[in-house]
Amino acid sequence: MESGKKEEKKSFNRNIMEYAICLIVAFAIAMLFRQFVFARANVDGPSMMSTLKDKDVIFVEKLSLYTHAIKRGEIVTFYSGDAENNTYIKRVIGLAGDVIELKGGKVYRNGSELKEDYLDPNIYTQGGDFLKENVKYKVPAGYIFVLGDNRPISKDSRYIGPVSLKSLNGHVVVRVYPFNRIRTF
Known part of the structure; x- marks a missing residue:
């Protein structure tokens, strides 16, 4: 049972990390767009x-x-x-x-x-x-x-x-x- 919770927590943390990376990339693209386009x-x-x-x-x-x-x-x-x-x-x-x-x-x-x-x-x-x-x-x-x-x-x-x-x-x-x-x- 504990191993299932660990997997669930890992999956949750991975999702949070993926969303954070997406937000950072989107922000960087928006800043580059504003600066150069x-x-x-x-x-x-x-x-x-x-x-x-x-x-x-x-x-x-x-x-x-x-x-x-x-x-x-x-x-x-x-x-x-x-x-x-x-x-x-x-x-x-x-x-x-x-x-x-x-x-x-x-x-x-x-x-x-x-x-x-x-x-x-x-x-x-x-x-x-x-x-x-x-x-x-x-x-x-x-x-x-x-x-x-x-x-x-x-x-x-x-x-x-x-x-x-x-x-x-x-x-x-x-x-x-x-x-x-x-x-x-």
Whole structure:
């Protein structure tokens, strides 16, 4: 009789161990997925209005950073690199080799004015500490030039300079909240 109880206890302990291992593996897979594939993020601030508003909930896809080149017009997230290492959300305006100029409130890339349908038509794009108006800037290799859609208040490449490709966190692929504004990018 005692040997039956020992077998039962062994079986119970084995089941507990199997469940624990399954939970640990599931947790590890979820963490790897979040770190390297897909993550949820909250928009903090109005610098991407009217495309993204403060408190919007978005999903950021990370895997394609390793599989395809960044495209102009994409919305990306990146680490600020400052002491707080904040995450910023901005639109890619220029790639390595592009010449960016701010002139008369408009953005020029390689001598042509950008058609920015996503901006409020009354937005005036002024220069900043890094890139002043009427100065041409060539984006160096390994970097991108980014701007927020709400230009008057956005802390972007006009102020912080170009963004290293190494600091990119992912591409914004969908806004999931608020529900009446669900949209893919």
